[in-house]
Amino acid sequence: MFKSKIIFFSIFSLLFSLNSIADEREKDSLKFGVEYYSNFEDNLDSLLNIWYVKNAIKVNYNPIYDNSYADIPEFSDSVYIERLKNLPSVINLPYNSIVRNYIHVYTKKRRENVQAMIGLSDYYFPIIEEIFEGYGIPTELKYMAIIESALNPNAVSRVGATGMWQFMYGTARMYNLTVNSYVDERRDPVKSAHAAAKFMQDLYSMFNDWTLVIAAYNCGPGNVNKAIRRTGGKRDFWEIYYYLPRETRGYVPAYIAAAYTMNYYQEHYISPVIPKISMATDTIMINDNLHLKQVSEVLGIPYQLLRDLNPQYKIDIIPAKGTKYPITIPMDFTGRFIFFQDSIYRYKDSLFFTADNTIKSPQKSYYIPQAPTGKEKLVYTVKSGDNLGFISEWYNVGLSDLRYWNNIRGNTIRVGQNIAIYVSKSNVSKYSSINTMSFEDKQRRVGKSVIPPDEIQPAPVVTGNYVYYKVRSGDTLWDIAKKYPGVTESDIMKLNNMSSGRSLKAGQTIKIMPKS
Incomplete structure (x- = not known):
């Protein structure tokens, strides 16, 4: 079991390491916060489309929550520091200008959305807390669901991460979540919370630090390990900060700000909007x-x-x-x-x-094409070596028109098949003789090569003592062997590990040892 986990995380780390590495020279911390919030704000907006949230906002909405920024309380850094210090958390919650920037997004810029999110927390947080307790995960990590999805089980990111815990398809399958045409358990609040807890357990066994677990949940253990190596083995988030992907630099500060907001929203005059959903x-x-x-x-x-x-x-x-x-x-x-x-x-x-839904099989449908108005119908009989491209050039008509007029899917035609072609009445005499012309004459009319494609044979490629021959349509082992004196069919089959000549296919390249 332990060995399989090591293999799993080696693969998992490699996959995540393919993400972009953070630019060491970029130091604009507040800019990172704003950029990361594009995903968060998308999730907040989609949260408002949930039925019980829409109905709750209609019932409980109060315009006092739409106060201008000037009317919304703002506090000094020392107040924020003290409040964060007083939160019961085994995870360190430091304060800096980046965290302050995120607090302002929650408590000022997107107040109405946060009201709905706080109301939903009464429904979802007890579910998450009970599951996390069972796995020995700090219950305050429930605030990660706010950063991931704004507590929206239907959230889908730009890259396809889905659900409240934003699992990609591959990670979901690793943690036994069903994803098929009917069911996507990434959207299941209970099963996805179990998967998230297992994922966090595995990350903690790697880093033994919950802040790094938060970072690795966002960018993957591979990127966190790479940042640790590039800083000479330092394992403090703020010391490896500039070596992490840009989005992850904002992820931990956003988590700290979410923990603050969910505990001190009343001090910012934010009142939860209770969703119209049965809490029981x-x-x-x-x-x-x-x-x-x-x-x-x-x-x-x-x-x-x-x-x-x-x-x-x-x-x-x-x-x-x-x-x-x-x-x-x-x-x-x-x-x-x-x-x-x-x-x-x-x-x-x-x-x-x-x-019928369980027994219906696909049926081919046929249609009768309508003759174009003002056109005259000619009939061309397919000869050996013909293809639709040649015929369309000879008659100066579109390839798609040929397919439509003749109910042809793809490019397959057979020798002796009659092809309907429609040309303008004034050009009937010009094209009526094409059906009786030789291939060479038809090609000369349009200024193309007069050698039929079946007769064009590429020169064999000679490498060392071997000749490499490309099989043509209609070739047999006997035909190919005749081209090389002394070579037998058995020689070709043995050299190319063939059990019989029936496995020979057009376009296949085979190896031949010419006899000296």
């Missing part, structure tokens, strides 16, 4: 396919609320047939769900789960 919920295991609309319409639970309580189901279907998946509902509806369970499964089941 229940989880029921489902053992058959179920659509969230079936539950919504039978029990009378708002559909969007159900979707937000179960964000892991990508198309609102719980694919539990033959297995088990959970559904989260308000606790007030638990009894009714159990009582009406059979009715819920049967409700409009033919609409949501039709038998």
Whole structure:
């Protein structure tokens, strides 16, 4: 087990080391903070689109929270320092101008968004705290979810990191999160919190420092180890600061500012907006396919609320047939769900789960192309060596037109096939004789090579004692052997590890030892 973890983190560190390395000469700390916040603010904006948040803001919104910056209290550095010092935390929470910059973003620039986030913390933080306690993770690391996603289980970053804990696909699979067409457990607040706790455990076993764990969660253990090496083995975040990727330099200060804001928001006249969501919920295991609309319409639970309580189901279907998946509902509806369970499964089941969906196969569709107006139809019969490119040049028509007129997908045509071609009426006599011309005459008409492609044979490549021959369409081992006196089919097969001549393919390069 220990050996497998070492291998895992060696690979994991290598993958993360491919990220950009921070520019040592860049010293504008506040600039880093502003740049990192582009992701954070995107998550805050998407948070406001959640159904229960939108409804809560409509009910509880108070314009007093939209005070101008001049009316919002601001405190001296000594006050911030003292407040951070008083927070119960095993993680060091230092203060500097970078942290102050992030505090101002939370408490001034995005006050309305932070109100919603604080309201949601009453629902999500107890879930996270219980899980972190079970893994021996400091519960104050729950504030990382604020930096990662603004407590939005539906958050998706510009690079595809998903969910409250922003897992990329590969990392999610490493920590046993299911990601498929129906289910994305990165969006599941419970399962993703378990995965995040396991990830943090593994990072702590590497660094033995929770601040470095926070940094490594953002940029990967490889980049943190690289910064440690470049500073001669220093293991303090602020001493390796300028050797970390730019985004990570802002990540730890943003975490400190989040911890401050979530504990001192009242001092900044920020009042939480309580979401219109049942804080008391229940989880029921489902053992058959179920659509969230079936539950919504039978029990009378708002559909969007159900979707937000179960964000892991990508198309609102719980694919539990033959297995088990959970559904989260308000606790007030638990009894009714159990009582009406059979009715819920049967409700409009033919609409949501039709038998045809499991047996339908793709069918080819054919159409009858309409003849272009003002054009005359000519017919060309395909000869050996022809291709659609040649035919389009000979008749001066578009390749896509040829395909459309003849219901052709791709470029495959066969000898003897009749190809419909439409030309202007004034050019009928010009092109009507092409079908009876030789290949050479047709090519001369358009000023191209008169050698058919099947007859163009590249010169064999000679390397050392071997000749390398490129197989042409129609070649057999016997044909190829005849070109090299004394060489037999068996010689070619043995030299190229071939069991029979049937494995010969056009375009294949084979090795031949000419007889002297």
